[in-house]
Amino acid sequence: MVPSDSKSFIDAFVMKTAPAPCDENMGLVSLVGAGPGDPELMTVRAVRRLEAAEVVLHDNLISDDVLAMVPKHAELINVGKRCGDPKDRGLQQQEIHDLLLLHCRRGLRVVRLKCGDPFVFGRGGEEVEFLAKHGVSAEVVPGITTALGAAASCQVPLTHRSYGANQVRFVVGQSKAHALPDLDWSALARETPTQTVVFYMGLKSLSSICERLRSHGAASDTPMALVESATMPGERAFYGTLETMPELAKKQEAGDSGPVIIFVGPTAAFPSNIQASSSRPLKRARVEVSTLC
Ligand SMILES: C[S@@+](CC[C@H](N)C(=O)[O-])C[C@H]1O[C@@H](n2cnc3c(N)ncnc32)[C@H](O)[C@@H]1O
Numbered sequence: 235m236v237p238s239d240s241k242s243f244i245d246a247f248v249m250k251t252a253p254a255p256c257d258e259n260m261g262l263v264s265l266v267g268a269g270p271g272d273p274e275l276m277t278v279r280a281v282r283r284l285e286a287a288e289v290v291l292h293d294n295l296i297s298d299d300v301l302a303m304v305p306k307h308a309e310l311i312n313v314g315k316r317c318g319d320p321k322d323r324g325l326q327q328q329e330i331h332d333l334l335l336l337h338c339r340r341g342l343r344v345v346r347l348k349c350g351d352p353f354v355f356g357r358g359g360e361e362v363e364f365l366a367k368h369g370v371s372a373e374v375v376p377g378i379t380t381a382l383g384a385a386a387s388c389q390v391p392l393t394h395r396s397y398g399a400n401q402v403r404f405v406v407g408q409s410k411a412h413a414l415p416d417l418d419w420s421a422l423a424r425e426t427p428t429q430t431v432v433f434y435m436g437l438k439s440l441s442s443i444c445e446r447l448r449s450h451g452a453a454s455d456t457p458m459a460l461v462e463s464a465t466m467p468g469e470r471a472f473y474g475t476l477e478t479m480p481e482l483a484k485k486q487e488a489g490d491s492g493p494v495i496i497f498v499g500p501t502a503a504f505p506s507n508i509q510a511s512s513s514r515p516l517k518r519a520r521v522e523v524s525t526l527c
Pocket residue numbers: 270271295348349350351352353354355356378379380381384433434435436461462463464465466493494495496
């Protein structure tokens with residue numbers, strides 16, 4: 235029987251869907267996607283897991299607004315390992331694995347809180363594998379990945395028939411060695427007119443990305459959008475092209491105030507086109523529109 239009020243319904247739903255521990259003495263581990271930063275973008279299940287957590291291990295990129303939702307009684311552990319971040323505690327992935335297991339073995343409800351989605355450039359797979367090897371079946375709660383959060387917030391449609399954009403790629407912008415990743419750059423460049431490529435962790439390689447795409451034949455005037463602190467109060471968005479974006483990003487000190495995600499493809503020009511076609515200036519709170527011209 236479904237309870238009539240929505241809170242009881244959610245409670246019943248969450249109880250029904252929460253994974254049962256394999257061993258009675260074991261706790262529960264949930265890999266929870268926190269989304270790109272705005273807490274309103276979290277799923278109902280993510281919020282419920284956070285509310286019930288006894289230990290929360292989180293990344294540096296989790297927004298303050300989301301962290302504020304962690305219950306006061308829960309132990310909050312920053313396991314962030316973002317390069318160059320002063321809050322970086324330098325934990326290696328193995329140490330994070332060990333902590334997850336340790337707290338789970340203490341019989342606690344553990345939330346591993348990750349920005350965006352745990353399975354999109356989030357090392358969620360590695361954590362699930364490690365836990366499984368030790369007899370723990372982790373639950374994964376999806377989150378809105380940054381590409382989707384930023385696209386919605388800045389109104390960059392990832393596909394659009396009139397723009398010819400009929401495919402989307404999420405790629406990583408730097409390799410482990412902080413160099414350009416081993417991608418099929420010819421294919422990326424060739425398909426630029428018909429796809430949206432979203433680069434995660436691409437700021438440090440921005441100039442190389444633009445140069446590499448152009449040297450493989452992508453048009454210099456291919457639209458680009460760069461979004462800093464997507465969906466968060468300090469969100470900034472910049473619009474340019476493969477040719478202009480490196481200089482624009484440098485001039486605007488992009489990345490100094492928050493993480494950055496990069497869009498390449500025809501629809502990156504959508505927000506500017508919408509502005510231009512509107513009969514009055516479209517003012518959107520929190521979004522600063524800048525171009526080089
Ligand atoms: C390790 S990846 C994690 C991705 C995450 N799992 C997801 O699904 O969005 C970190 C990268 O995500 C992007 N990112 C995360 N949060 C962001 C935000 N609020 N605004 C812009 N980029 C963000 C940046 O490119 C950052 O370097």
